[in-house]
Amino acid sequence: MRLLLDTHVLVWLAEGSEDLPTKSRSVIEAAAKDEGLAASAISFWEVAMLQVRGRLSIKCPTREWKARVLDAPGLVELPITSDIGIEAAELPDSLHGDPADRLLVATARLHGLVLGTRDARLLEFAAVGHLEACRL
Numbered sequence: 519m520r521l522l523l524d525t526h527v528l529v530w531l532a533e534g535s536e537d538l539p540t541k542s543r544s545v546i547e548a549a550a551k552d553e554g555l556a557a558s559a560i561s562f563w564e565v566a567m568l569q570v571r572g573r574l575s576i577k578c579p580t581r582e583w584k585a586r587v588l589d590a591p592g593l594v595e596l597p598i599t600s601d602i603g604i605e606a607a608e609l610p611d612s613l614h615g616d617p618a619d620r621l622l623v624a625t626a627r628l629h630g631l632v633l634g635t636r637d638a639r640l641l642e643f644a645a646v647g648h649l650e651a652c653r654l
Contacts, residue, residue: 550592
């Protein structure tokens with residue numbers, strides 16, 4: 519499976535959180551072994567914003583955290599391109615207006631990736647056929 523990690527899943531994985539079950543870790547590790555594991559650039563923006571606002575505490579400064587995360591074997595960072603921006607804007611209105619989530623969905627769709635998430639709204643959006651997603 520080629521997998522794009524939602525921001526919260528990326529943080530849980532990087533921080534070794536128990537919020538990420540063993541089964542989910544196995545799915546992520548399998549994708550990494552097949553070089554099919556990705557994180558969107560928007561996730562690093564989200565982490566930085568949460569860190570600045572005091573809503574997230576990671577073990578080191580955000581730039582250092584990003585470098586450490588991207589050192590993980592099999593994980594690649596996907597940039598936000600103009601095509602991703604256009605796709606995000608043109609998504610059905612049934613998806614909420616959170617720009618970061620819209621960019622994640624657009625990235626997954628354009629790259630043919632499964633979005634690994636625990637976000638109920640994104641899983642519902644996938645359930646009606648707008649996205650391929652799995653609950654991690």
